[in-house]
Amino acid sequence: MADSTTERASAHDLELVALAATGGRAAFGELIRRHGSAVRGLLRRMGATPALADDVAQDAFLAAFEQISDFRGEGTFQAWVKRIAARLYVKRWRRDARGQAAAMLADVERETVTVGEAASAARLDLEEALRALSDVERLCVCLCYGGGLSHAEAAEALNTPLGTVKSHVKRGLDKLRRRLAPGREFDPEEASGHG
Amino acid sequence: MAELIFERELNRMFAEAPELGDANLFALRVDERLQRGWTVRRLMIGGLGIAGGVVGGAQLLGGGLVARLGDATSQSGRLLTGKVIDLVQAGIMPQSLPPDVGMFWVAGAFAVAAVGFAVTRVMKEF
Numbered sequence: 001m002a003d004s005t006t007e008r009a010s011a012h013d014l015e016l017v018a019l020a021a022t023g024g025r026a027a028f029g030e031l032i033r034r035h036g037s038a039v040r041g042l043l044r045r046m047g048a049t050p051a052l053a054d055d056v057a058q059d060a061f062l063a064a065f066e067q068i069s070d071f072r073g074e075g076t077f078q079a080w081v082k083r084i085a086a087r088l089y090v091k092r093w094r095r096d097a098r099g100q101a102a103a104m105l106a107d108v109e110r111e112t113v114t115v116g117e118a119a120s121a122a123r124l125d126l127e128e129a130l131r132a133l134s135d136v137e138r139l140c141v142c143l144c145y146g147g148g149l150s151h152a153e154a155a156e157a158l159n160t161p162l163g164t165v166k167s168h169v170k171r172g173l174d175k176l177r178r179r180l181a182p183g184r185e186f187d188p189e190e191a192s193g194h195g
Numbered sequence: 196m197a198e199l200i201f202e203r204e205l206n207r208m209f210a211e212a213p214e215l216g217d218a219n220l221f222a223l224r225v226d227e228r229l230q231r232g233w234t235v236r237r238l239m240i241g242g243l244g245i246a247g248g249v250v251g252g253a254q255l256l257g258g259g260l261v262a263r264l265g266d267a268t269s270q271s272g273r274l275l276t277g278k279v280i281d282l283v284q285a286g287i288m289p290q291s292l293p294p295d296v297g298m299f300w301v302a303g304a305f306a307v308a309a310v311g312f313a314v315t316r317v318m319k320e321f
Contacts (some may be wrong), residue, residue, distance in 0.1 A: 029222050029223075029226050032221065032222040034224050036215070036221045037214050037215040037218050038210075039217060040288055054221065054224075057221070057223050061225045062228060062229065062232070091222040103202075125208075125209045146209040173205070
């Protein structure tokens with residue numbers, strides 16, 4: 001048992017996906033452990049409360065398990081689940097926005113998280129910068145940059161004209177650029193030094 | 196150019212996800228929901244199977260199929276017995292073998308069971 005746990009922990013995502021596709025729940029559990037935080041993090045950045053983010057992320061992983069044979073390994077597993085989660089969140093946002101938009105889009109509660117050394121200033125800056133965006137701008141930017149959706153896919157998910165989504169993304173990016181590099185233009189050399 | 200680099204940087208920032216302290220607990224919760232889903236599915240399949248069986252059984256009994264099957268079996272039994280007797284009289288089948296039709300049915304059932312077992316084994320192998 002311990003051996004198989006160790007093997008799972010060291011296995012590549014694609015191996016775990018192959019095992020999960022044959023009904024291997026333990027392998028899928030390892031995938032959730034690896035990527036659950038990233039998916040939940042994206043949903044929080046999109047504007048979901050921690051509880052709602054967890055709820056939608058759970059639904060996303062359940063959907064991923066059901067459709068795992070559809071995953072062809074063209075991108076990463078994490079990106080695939082993020083796309084599923086982002087679409088599910090938008091669906092819920094659109095449904096709930098009718099009656100309780102304010103509650104859904106309330107400022108994201110901050111929860112104590114174990115971030116360790118990985119809590120880079122850049123990430124905290126991003127969290128802060130995203131707060132400066134309007135709800136729709138944040139949603140559009142997160143869908144396209146965090147969820148990996150194209151503008152057209154985001155427009156389809158939001159049931160909004162493509163031009164509107166592009167405008168939201170552009171305005172959002174402008175605001176982010178100003179917040180992430182206040183008082184100066186974004187420095188490409190500095191940025192490429194990070195990557 | 197600068198915009199592209201900024202967008203690439205933004206992608207990198209989004210890819211940097213904080214590791215949440217309850218990652219294991221979250222995975223357990225999803226697993227519990229998966230388990231619940233499977234249990235419900237199994238119960239539904241079992242329930243539908245039983246319901247289908249009951250309806251099918253009722254239809255068979257109601258349609259008098261069992262009685263008709265019994266008639267057909269006794270007719271074919273008589274026919275088979277007659278054929279065996281013919282074979283014995285013609286000297287093809289040794290007289291020591293009792294021309295009991297029940298024996299043939301039992302042998303046939305064993306043969307079917309053996310083939311079924313073999314097929315099951317082959318399916319397990321592949």
